[in-house]
Amino acid sequence: MPLIESAIGGVAGTVIDTALKAGGAVANQIKGAYTETQAQQKAFAAAQEYVKRYDQRHCQVKVMPGLMKEPLPLEDIYTAVKLLDEQSIHYFAGLDDLEETYRAKGRRSFGLEESEPRDGIQVASAEQYLMVLGGPGIGKSTFLRKIGLEALRKNGQIERDCIPVLIELKELRDETIDLKQKIAAEFATCGFPEADAFTEASLAQGKLLVLLDGLDEVPTRNLNQVVEHIEKFVDAHSNNAFVASCRTAAYRGSHGTFLKRFTDVTLAEFDDEQIEQFIRRWFRSALDLEAGTADIYWQLLQKDEHKATKELAQTPLLLTFLCLVYDRENLLPTQRSALYGKALDILLSEWAAQKRLEQDPIYKGFHPDLEKVLLAQIAYDSFEQDQLFFLKDDIIRRISEFLADTLDAPKHLDGAAVLRAIERQQGILVERATNIHSFSHLTLQEYLAAFHIKEEGLDAELIAHHLTGRRWREVFLLVTGLQGNKAIEFLKAIETTACTYVAKHPKLITLVQWADTSTIDSLGQFNPLAKRAAAIASAIDIAIDIAIAIDSAIYGAIYSASASASAIAIYSARAIASAIYSAIAIDIDIDIASAIASDIASARAIAIDRASARVSAIDRAIDRARAIDGITSIFMTNPQLADLPSQLKRMSTIVPADEASTEDWQNWANELEALWLEALGLTQADLTFNKEEAEALQNYLYATELLLKCKDAAVRIPKQAWAELEARLLTYPS
Structure with missing residues (x-):
């Protein structure tokens, strides 16, 4: 059954039931102005409009406008996500343990979880208070929208009888914060009869599924106030269901736990099964099905020469980027330096700009080009030391030394603040265990190391010390791509050695x-x-x-x-x-x-x-x-x-x-x-x-x-x- 018809059938009954069961003054407000038949007709019309607007506002996916010409329906490309229990992740593992665990896995993924991942929608259906954590571009917002979609459906996967309301928390910029008013406004725009009274009735009857998207996107000056308001709101309306999302670094970096009643789960990186499913859903036009585009692309990603590209595909945002590139060019470029450079730019600046996020004040003096140079030095130094994981104190020291040696670096910056901003804003550096970090993707670390080598003129040192080092292989390929017209000289130097x-x-x-x-x-x-x-x-x-x-x-x-x-x-x-x-x-x-x-x-x-x-x-x-x-x-x-x-x-x-x-x-x-x-x-x-x-x-x-x-x-x-x-x-x- 098409989404609109199915959803109207599902939510209309809940809307009517809520209106009819409302008691006291609330009931009088809803029912007093209309006959029962009129109330039902208005409720059905409101439900119809609500579903239509939810689909228009929250279920059309368009990222990277420069590559993506028109939005795609969420249902067409949504890939089932998997969730990890927060306690299953190696928060208290040591540096050597993490290195050993990663190398023993034999695959390019920094995910070090121990528990079996669980189906995301099933968890969302079972938990009344859920906090969904994950890095930038991992699919948190998409997941919340999908939860709402399933709640709207008559026979959807969310078994609770409820009306989903999605609130983008980045909009809470004013000093006065009123979630109830926000919810009522959502209903009012869809023509709900007596929206304020209907909101009161829905909350009283426990009929709402409140989706709070992007706690990390709340302006810093308002954050404590927003958290306090959400907690009070949840306590006051505890018979309703709530799902919130937040970037992992922002959540862990807070003092104490943000939302104490919530069960914390983390969105897992895409595994091979999910990557393949996403690709097959993306390339399913009649022309693509006839040409076997999805099969060809998936087999291409299996090849050894594309294993670094495939690692990027573990992040849905970057997988979307890779699908857009393949859709446009019908190949994966052998000159991967440009591809990875674009992926890095997406994380460094484009994603935050597209979401219209209010940046951390630190970025007013710490521009993306300077940040890229800093990250490149960290990536290269870590590669030289054969380190994939590094201590927080060590990385803060490196950042501080870099800033001290940079002529135009803002004087107010300190290493710890910069690290926090990088973690929260772009997620390129990720805390894998308590006070232990790594890059989000080995592929990006390799690209940044290659960028540093090119910028600092370290070609000769690279060849002299690492020509036969297998872990430097991808770095050599990327350095070559960054050389431009001078690549032949780099190849001659390899031949000589x-x-x-x-x-x-x-x-x-x-x-x-x-x-x-x-x-x-x-x-x-x-x-x-x-x-x-x-x-x-x-x-x-x-x-x-x-x-x-x-x-x-x-x-x-x-x-x-x-x-x-x-x-x-x-x-x-x-x-x-x-x-x-x-x-x-x-x-x-x-x-x-x-x-x-x-x-x-x-x-x-x-x-x-x-x-x-x-x-x-x-x-x-x-x-x-x-x-x-x-x-x-x-x-x-x-x-x-x-x-x-x-x-x-x-x-x-x-x-x-x-x-x-x-x-x-x-x-x-x-x-x-x-x-x-x-x-x-x-x-x-x-x-x-x-x-x-x-x-x-x-x-x-x-x-x-x-x-x-x-x-x-x-x-x-x-x-x-x-x-x-x-x-x-x-x-x-x-």
Whole structure:
């Protein structure tokens, strides 16, 4: 049933019932001027108008007017929210505990709650006095409007028989505060008969659901007075239901608890299920359904390269922004620095401006540009110290030092006041436990750290100290995007440092030079860098087999905690080399690296574990023979390589019997290995790496792969400069 019809049917009965049950003078005011039939007609008309106005005023969503052309009905995009008990959050956890808990989760989310989240509407229906807490843009106002919508419906999810009245507390700017008058005004504008008397009757009968939105948005000068008035009002009309909302930082930062009778709950960040649901509700036009837009967008967010973007989507406001961007451009930009910069601006200034909030007086002298520089320094310093969480006293000290060293910073500011304002106004810094803070999103911390690096000219230090640090990966991509036309110089600096990893190891120099010379005149008509990467991946496959032959325990331990550092490094190096190849040779559907030498590893496995099937070795040997066309597209043809298919077929005919000894299997594997080494022009010594060599190779390949990703993240790269740089990758001068 459409909203209007359903809601009118629901609220009209309550309105009429309230009017008819009113007693004494109130009843006389409501009923005295009309016959019972007239009163019912007027009540029905008022209910109709009330529902219509509630829909127009509170159920049309339009945020970020620059991107969103027209409002959307709340019902079309509303995604069910989940609530957490306040006591379930780690308020008393220590700094080390929070760091450990976050890193153990393995996902980009600072949410550290312990309890199972509960359905928001169910909680709102069950609780008579509810305080909904959450950060900026988490969906508090939307949730309150949805509660009102469900209360209006005849068979809605709010089971209480009530009339919802939504009051935006930011409007309480006058010294005289009268909630009853505000409620009556809501009814009067909709033509309720004798609105003042009807309000009295509704309150007396416990028929109202009063939605108090934005306690944190009350002007500071009026806050204590408003809180006191609300508490007295609730006490005087305690048989009614009340739901209030407030930003978490403002609520916790108050002296004592704001509303003592209320049950405090916190809106949980969106999880994957909610993000997907929101996307599917957003992209459900006939055109989007036909094109499968929601499916495409959701799958795009699942990719590793967009995991930082997906973290922003845990906040509904920023998810709305991301949907608007995708709706307009039909893609997620690879140059994510601009995307994240816009998301930061939304939190820093645009959201508060759009809501017409009265800013904290501190912002009269502390403008957004200065705040961004401050936050960027905090983000970078914390990243340098490998800190995701930091003590309140430490962050106040950093803010105070920043202000003391800033020429035009207002003299009246102090660190504690600035921290409070940042928490309450934008929520970019969040208190995760008592006196312990973090950024609201790791993605924003990474962006701000990158911004600081760019502004302070710290590119060289970043590359020198953090090129192979995996947690700095996103920072590198963002720094590249912020470089503008200078991005190519940043990439050249990465290349120079990458080369130093192999320069200290003659064996690695030999490997890189071999990859270049053995592929330079091969038949394949695709990127020479892809050929070199595939050659190195193929050689590493054989290196792994050699490592297994030297120490059979490596086979069993390679994926376990007991694996040696060199074994882990060499396996990682193979994966990175394959990633380089795959990223470049997008038009080639043969994974050359996996087509080489895994039959040898299979034979080793059989020699180590006799339970493995003999037929596996036969099949693999034949498969490798069939893959020779792909191999010759990578490597230059030589007599040994040309003869390899027939040799592999021969090997498949002499696979040891089931009852053969381990030694027989080892000998068979050794012969396979020798065939491959001879065909590729390598020796066993070339591919036997110690720990330092294996780790250096891993770092070299990782830096090269990161460089390629940074190229994609750049705003502009000159064609000729890139061609020259690409030609040098995975090469080493003779």
